[in-house]
Amino acid sequence: MPAREGCLYGVGVGPGDPELVTLKALRLLRAAPVVAYPAPDRGDSFARTIVAAWLRPDQHEIAVRFPMQPGPLPAKLYDEAAAVLAAELGRGRDVVFLCQGDPLLYGSFIPLLSRLAPRWRTEIVPGISSLTACAAAAAWPLASREESLAVIPATLDESELAAQLARAENAAVIKLGRHFGKLRRVLGNLGLLDGALYVERATLPVQRLARLTAVDPAEVPYFSMALVRRIGPPA
């Protein structure tokens, strides 16, 4: 056993623009002997891409590969990933786990945290979420004064999605992708379609803003969001 066990840092690196990384994330990232990140089956990790300019060749990198598929992943995949990170912590090495957006607002860090936090020291560094990044790109107030805000996944079934949107004053609907057609139908039925805004890949050079009615459902990626308001914009 090493004299000191490692600490697991769950570090938000924001929505995509490297300039939206915080000073704290950058300091921890530079100091870490081990940098881990979620990645698809094949190809690059989006979280890694955001901070690639600051990574050094002497840092040990661990790509935690999760298949991109609908529905929950088998628990075994998270168990295995947690074991790989635990092995580094047991060797006394701090691990920075990069999270696109924020570590605790959806995302694959949450099931790793629940497995590792009971045993290992952990610290979480919040990141700019896609929620506030999309709002900033669109100059769209998310909520004001006594208003509430609902963050709703478009992956819900149609009746549940409709029920949640019907009672929301302000809503951000996330994880659009192949669920966009359903969302559009629901918003149309609720009379919320006209004011709704669509934001795709906020803060990246390929960012796109459009009225929701102008979007082709066949072209909607997972990293997109709909901003919806039942009430008028704040005075």
Place this chain on the structure above:
Amino acid sequence: MPAREGCLYGVGVGPGDPELVTLKALRLLRAAPVVAYPAPDRGDSFARTIVAAWLRPDQHEIAVRFPMQPGPLPAKLYDEAAAVLAAELGRGRDVVFLCQGDPLLYGSFIPLLSRLAPRWRTEIVPGISSLTACAAAAAWPLASREESLAVIPATLDESELAAQLARAENAAVIKLGRHFGKLRRVLGNLGLLDGALYVERATLPVQRLARLTAVDPAEVPYFSMALVRRIGPPA
């Protein structure tokens, strides 16, 4: 008229820890000839305090003073503040308006934006919100997979607060202050009190975490949040 009009930047500076400022916020702040910020009637601006170490004597500072009082402020106050900022923009000077947390998630920038955006160039830089900062401090997953998240002001009347909390899977209740007793009552009636967490002044040296049941209602400041979950923590 100057050759070029100024641009208004609404810049989020995060929840309090200066290390949670983004690289972009820091770059814009350092480059700005005019730095404005909300401030109470008397005393220091919290947003300014966060970035005080980076301000220079040659920058023109504008404290936009809003009285701390319950309920909405008179529109005239926002009109006057907007006019002061517009005068700088008209002189061709860029204005960075500092926003604690995020510029578009509650906060006094929203009514200024609605007055200035129709006439002047504006850009918004998202900041770390108190929402994700409190969650990080508590290692509390805000939402996972197909769950929704509700952000709810404690300032709502008791029946409306109860109705919104009754149907939320995950909730962050903000603006506690003198509304804490009401919130505690509502959560007790809904059977949600035991798991609820209280976070005060997240990321500051005086940060406090407690079970909601352990908090003295007489000591709850405005900058506090309750984290509530109807469902168990994510697996």
